[in-house]
Amino acid sequence: MxxxxxxxxxxxxxxxxxxxxxxxxxxxxxxxxxxxxxxxxxxxxxxxxxxxxxxxxxxxxxxxxxxxxxxxxxxxxxxxxxxxxxREMFSATCSNCGNEARVPFRPTSGKPVYCSDCFRSMRG
Ligand SMILES: [Zn+2]
Ligand SMILES: [Zn+2]
Known part of the structure; x- marks a missing residue:
């Protein structure tokens, strides 16, 4: 140990x-x-x-x-x-697919939030 x-x-x-x-x-x-x-x-x-x-x-x-x-x-x-x-996680709605997105920052209205899947595919 x-x-x-x-x-x-x-x-x-x-x-x-x-x-x-x-x-x-x-x-x-x-x-x-x-x-x-x-x-x-x-x-x-x-x-x-x-x-x-x-x-x-x-x-x-x-x-x-x-x-x-x-x-x-x-x-x-x-x-x-x-x-x-x-880390505190916030839940939001993915601006792309509408699924739940969990993000490590407080989502601000007007800013798009993406779920991890969409985020990854956007990055390529
Ligand atoms: Zn140091
Ligand atoms: Zn998504």
Whole structure:
């Protein structure tokens, strides 16, 4: 089994805890150890997503930080800024086929929303 590990972030040099449950999660998906702290990972992910429509391959990462408050050192995670639950999904009606579309952002009226099938076929 796994035990909590302390890793050093390749970006900011801060130490962060790679918890046992995260290690298990990563191992199950064949991921290598994270090289960056959750803050930098979230920042990079946000940067990546802002250039697309939010449909990046980053799905699934969000649920991995349930592992029990290991982020006490450094004090930067104090005020609930870090979302530890699964990503909130909103349901909407696909503008193309009318099926239910589940999107990770709140659908704004006037903007077309597509279900994953239509989104994929539109992308080619
Ligand atoms: Zn960092
Ligand atoms: Zn559709």
């Amino acid at each position: 796994y035990t909590d590990k302390t890793l050093t972030c390749a970006d900011c040099g801060q130490q962060f805890v790679f918890t046992a449950s995260e290690q298990d999660f990563y191992a199950q998906r064949g991921f290598t150890e994270p090289r960056r702290c959750p803050t930098d990972r979230a920042a990079r992910k946000a940067a990546r997503q802002s250039s697309g429509a939010g449909y990046s391959s980053g799905y699934g990462e969000a649920g991995s930080y349930g592992g029990g408050g290991g982020y006490s050192s450094g004090g930067s995670y104090s005020s609930g800024g870090y979302d530890r639950g699964p």
